[in-house]
Amino acid sequence: MSSRIIKYLLKRGIIIFLTVVAAVYITIWIANMGGYVDEIVRGELYLSISQSIRQNPAYRHFNETQIKKLIDSLYTNELERIGFNKPFIYRSFIYLRDALSLNLGRALWISSDSGSRNVRIIILERLPNTVLLFTTTQLILFFIGLFAGLFLSRKYGSIADRLSVLLAPLSSLPGWFYGIFLILIFASFFRILPYGGMVDVPPPEDTWSYALSVLKHMILPVMSWLIAYLFINIYVRRTFFLIFSSEDYVELAKAKGLPESIIQRRYILRPTLPPIITDFSLTLIGSWMGAIITERVFNWPGIGSLFYLASVMFDTPILVGLVVIYAYLLAITVFVLELVYAAVDPRIRVGGR
Amino acid sequence: MLSRMKKFFRQLFFYKSAAIGLGIILILIGISIYTIFALPYDEATRLWRAGEKQWLDNPRNAMPSWLNIFSSKKMPETIILDTNRSQPGASKSIIQVTEKFSKLRIEFSFDYEYDDFPSEMNLFFLSNFTFSSPILTIYWVKPDGKEIVLKTFLISKEDRYYISNDDKLSNELKTYISRKINRTIEYDAPITLLLFAQEDTSILDPNTAKVMKGNYRLWIDGTIFESAVDLNAKLVVYGKVYGLAGTDHLRRDLTIALLWGTPIALSFGVVASVSIALIQMFIGAVCAWFLGGVDTIIQRITEIFMVLPFLPILIMISTFYKFNIWVLLLVVIALTIFGGGVKNYRAMFLQIKEFPYVEAARAYGAENIRIIVYYLIPKVLPTIIPSMVLSVADFVFLEAAMAILGLGDPLAPTWGKIIDDAYTNGALYKGLYYWVLEPSALLAATSLSFAILGFALDKIFNPRLKEM
Secondary structure: OHHHHHHHHHHHHHHHHHHHHHHHHHHHHHHOHHHHHHHHHHHHHHHHHHHHHHOOHHHOOOOHHHHHHHHHHHHHHHHHHHOOOOOHHHHHHHHHHHHHOOOOOEOOOOOOOOOOOEHHHHHHHHHHHHHHHHHHHHHHHHHHHHHHHHHHHHOOOOHHHHHHHHHHHHHHOOHHHHHHHHHHHHHHHOOOOOOOOOOOOOOOOOHHHHHHHHHHHHHHHHHHHHHHHHHHHHHHHHHHHHHHHOOHHHHHHHHHOOOHHHHHHHHHHHHHHHHHHHHHHHHHHHHOOOOHHHHHHOOOOOHHHHHHHHHHHOOHHHHHHHHHHHHHHHHHHHHHHHHHHHHHOOOOOOOOO | OHHHHHHHHHHHHOOHHHHHHHHHHHHHHHHHHHHHHHOOHHHHHHHHOOOHHHHOOOOOOOEOOOHHHHOOOOOOOOEEEEOOOOOOOEEEEEEEEEOOEEEEEEEEEEEEOOOOOOOEEEEEEEEOOOOOOOEEEEEEEOOOOOEEEEEEEEOOOEEEEEHHHOHHHHHHHHHHHHHHHOOOOOOOOOHHHHHHEOOOHHHHOOOOOOEOOEEEEEEEEEEEOOOOOOEEEEEEEEOOEOOOOOEOOOOOEHHHHHHHHHHHHHHHHHHHHHHHHHHHHHHHHHHHHHOHHHHHHHHHHHHHHHHOOHHHHHHHHHHHHOOOHHHHHHHHHHHHOOOOHHHHHHHHHHHHOOOHHHHHHHHOOOOHHHHHHHHHHHHHHHHHHHHHHHHHHHHHHHHHHHHHOOOOOOOOOOHHHHHHHHHHOOHHHHOOHHHHHHHHHHHHHHHHHHHHHHHHHHHHHOHHHOOO
16 A cells, blocks of 8 residues: 555656656746847847957957957857857756756846846845735735635625625736725825835835835735735635535534534534645745736835846746746645645545546 | 527526626627727727827827816816817918018917816917018917917928927016016916916915916917918817826827727637637547547646746747737637646546446447537536636736736737826826726726626526525
């Protein structure tokens, strides 16, 4: 039995890893526009070399052909040094190896606030901002959704339940859209909350007022996501619990006269726990990618706006870095979940169908 | 068939929300059809991208004029007086004095009964002289009879005088009014205010300055140094309200983009959502039916696509290619057909595959593709209609989001484009709320109507969720 589990997990692990490899390789091709970014880089390189040569007084007595020759030879050397003399298809595999070993390299154009071109530093500088905003929001959404859903599934048909059904279509509008309205109301009309950004300009000196300022800037984005996604969350959870609470074994427990709290905990919550945990971990991982449009609307300096900036500037190393980190986190989560379920849940029959 | 349809609609209209949603969708479809016929697409894009010349008679950033109905303070409409058109309030006379010398007199007169000042004021001239420029002096007469010389100048054949940008005039007016009320005007008063305000101490603060209501006159005294020369002038007193929807920072009429945004949003949303659902379903059915190698390959492809971040990749591709909205639609479909939905459909079809009627079809030797298309898909189709309707909203907003990121169709006038324009031009800072609210209201109406219809359909097709 256990050797079968190990064999199964090994097989899943390999498949998940290969999926990550393929996804990262595809990203490398897309982010490089099939090699087009190379030409931009080559052009920039040639320009900067020829400028530095032409402005160097040491070469002033050179004539045009000599200068041209010098530039060309320096350019070829430099290409060789950074490995750009090889065709893109060859280098794409080097990129793949670097990405998979998390050797993220240097950004092409974007630099961090501290002035570094190191991709890892750039990403790590943005990550806390995104985690602060979106992970907080997702946690609030998740737990309110869970408990309100559980509560409403018991009060099926009550006014509160009907209200949750009525309000669920509000979620057909995305968070950033509500964001625009909230900015209009609270920033533009009442002028009590900031339009966007993460902290006042200039940032307050002491830690307390800094934290307070950040908190003030978080209100509108968090609120916009709560309005957009809270009701659908509650609705989905409520329906989910409703379906589970009409299972036969729950009816049986009720018939046996077990107290409500035990039915709740043992007969409804426990069997529904695996999908809830899956949801929870996937939303958590997803929240680390930020939200491109919400971050743009609120001018929030997180991973989402970094993603946008890197996409429009073709800063390939950053794009590949972000995707590879996300892919790894996702893969690890999925794998760990499979591991846990294989060990814990007797209903998940490993290997067979 | 007909009775089944009847029964379905009776069931549907049991939910009032569904009736409302359907009603809004029908109105939007009506607007779309009207737009396509009344304002052809090429004409709309031409107008939208025509630039300053096309729109010079419109006010900049004007609010919709129906706001006047709800406000006690009447905002000014644009007043256009043209000597080339025979209209009351604009008159022109040219009197030949000698062979090489004639006198010109143009007079514009209009009643100004609004509670707010005009936003701008321009004069345009068109003349057909050959060598010597006519010389003009422009006078301004306020309702109280006070006459002010605005400017004396030589004009070219096609000339314009931006009265509201004349700094020299601004200083003169300020000095004159300050002397009259014995106080200095401290703030940077716009010329339109100085020309239209009551000349008392209320003018000292832009918030208390009042319009002097009554009949205004602008007259032009000119001398022409050639014979048989014609000269026409057009006075535009720009208001602060315009039309049904108002104007943007380039004086463009917003109704064009609001109207054309409707068919674009509807077709983008519906085509994307329906085709993605159908293709995903077909792929899921193929997986479930054939299993084995085909299934494994497709499953792995779906997993790869689930790792790839959709929006960043869409952004990258559209930054690179700058394509129009229909290519964007194709790219969106291509990126999503292997999405997570395939797995759900596959699970559904795995169950249906075991049904006896499918077994029977297989037993009499039906072809694979026939079984998939005629036996598997029709069974699942009704259950996915609600989610198909629901996801229309997602794609409508996707198009708007791309426009807000500056990556939409560069030509098409869409709702997202207006929001983007408004946002980048600081509409929220400047309090130009109509600019954001109009496209937003249409976006919200569209997606909410599809959403409430989808929720109602969900209750009909998946009766397990039906409320008591």
